[in-house]
Amino acid sequence: MSDTPLLQLRGITKTFGSVEALTDVDFEVNAGEVMALVGDNGAGKSTLIKCVAGIHPADSGQIFFEGQEAHVHGPKDAARLGIEVVYQDLALCDNLDVVQNMYLGRETNRFQILNEAAMEHTTASTLKSLAVTTISSIRQPVATLSGGQRQSVAVAKAVQWNSKLVILDEPTAALGVAQTEQVLALVRRLGEQGLAVVIISHNLHDIYETADRITVLRLGRTVGIYDRRTTSQQAIVEAITFGVPTKVSGIPSAPEAGGEG
């Protein structure tokens, strides 16, 4: 890989009481790349993402964004850098409509008075640019949408803010087959548009459909970073379950896995 990664994490450690959720984890993702983050339950995937998103800061370790060291203490810090997260539980307010959810916490206003017209126009054009066409009214409460529509709104919300990095936590977990394919197409499109994408998933099919590289976590440690094209699904499964330190394909920033490329 050529230049500095868009996001680079070094030696991230996070404990909850006596439980060590993350131990000295390294991670990276480049612009225009879809990086999968996989691991068994409790491997620390969601915890790692929450450290990046500022939901709960890491105890130690460094975060580099575009080569600069960044300090993320809250969701606003992450948003300022251009990092957006689509959470597993979607983090949408059911009682608010699509427009209101898209602008949640970042409402367009003048002297605290909402500018509904501007918000509605931008929402409509964002959904159009992502080819989300099945939502008949962007003024209906999110509670009335189907799972696929809600996921599309959540992804569109993340993309709307000129973000550079979009993190998707289990984006297809609650979806049917057809809806899953469409969300995966949307994920690939984000990467093609030059965004850095991190996708967390249990589903190897989803990962092999979308990802360029795969980072495997096990029990809060990095097992390795693998190239999708040169790694078999079997090898990934072994890394997830047994934590086999397989030879890494050309990535210098995975010291636990041997380091050299």
Added chain:
Amino acid sequence: MTSADVVGPDAPNPGGAVEHPSGVAGLYQRALFNLRTGNLGPAPIIIGEVLVVALFGFTATNFFTAVNFTNLINEMAGTAILAYGVVFVLLLGEIDLSIGYVAGIGALVVAELQLPGSGHQLNGILAMLIAVAVCAAIGGVQGSIVAFVGVPSFVVTLGGFLIWQGVILNKLEQRGTIIIQDRWINYTDSYAFSHFAGYLIAVIITAVYPLSVLYKRVAARGTQIARVNWGGFAVKLAGVAVASFGTVAIANHGKVIATTLGLPLSGVIVILVAILLTFLAKWTTFGRHVYAVGGNAEAARRAGINVPRIRVLVFMLSGATAGLGGIIFASQVNSVALTFPPGNLLLNAIASAVIGGVSLFGGRGEVRGALLGAVLIGTLQNGLNTLNVSNGWIYIITGLVLLGAVTLDTIAVRLQARSGR
């Protein structure tokens, strides 16, 4: 673009797919659709109010008089103002049990500050502002304990309930009653406008709704919120006009011995505060964040909303409305006594909001609901009083109405869930 649509073969979405034609036919269709899907809006409560008025109009001799009508407005004004604050607290999914006695503190502060010969006598308007500010500060302290320490609001405000009751007892046990002589304070629940001024106010209040619709059409051209269902608009406008002009006409008709009555100031305060708080809830960033925190606090937090700040501000608002309501109650009897707050003020205020369709679980409800709820409860209790029904029965009937309203609302929500809305 790789694919035509992202969520193509999705389940049909029942709620949004329905496009209603405009006009009266559209209104009728929409009403039917809403009825089927359980989206009842304020209709049941307005029907209930009409039934109550009709019932007492036939049975009680002193109910259907202009004098009793202005009495009714003065009686319900304080409860309605308290209920507005309750709406915001309930929208967060919290509760404020202290408002009854915080209202008492508001009344006590205002009575103390206007006391002639006390050495600290203030102008009545200044005294009222200070009293409201004190009550907002009380709400702020209680809200801070909820927001920053994480003690459940039920417990914090239950503590407040006892504490402020105790403060009032300590203050008034020896002195008995403090008489309020300041005319500005007493005006809040006794001043009546001249007949002409009353009609002028009716014109202004009737104009607010069409002006807000017009503003949306101009400011939000080309968006869905700018679309107006003209049939619905006409019905609502007619309703507002009938309510405001009818109120003024009946109030102007009243006569006690030689003095003619008029539109009570308390009624105007109730409407003005309702408009102000509706604007706050629906048109401002703060209001949007209140709904967001009530709908999904974790989502709000992840979206970067300062959730504790919203909680504190809402409890401050609840304290302020309680203080204002307390002042109005005190001015009704021109004094503050140990019997304050009157009757079941706290429970009437919460019941008004809940009858008005505000959800106890947060995120759902409107200020106008609390107004309608307060009108219904006020009419009911006033009517039963004029019928000389015992207090016991008044409580029982109020309780049954509350239960009935909430049951109806719960069934409506279930219907909504079943129809996918």
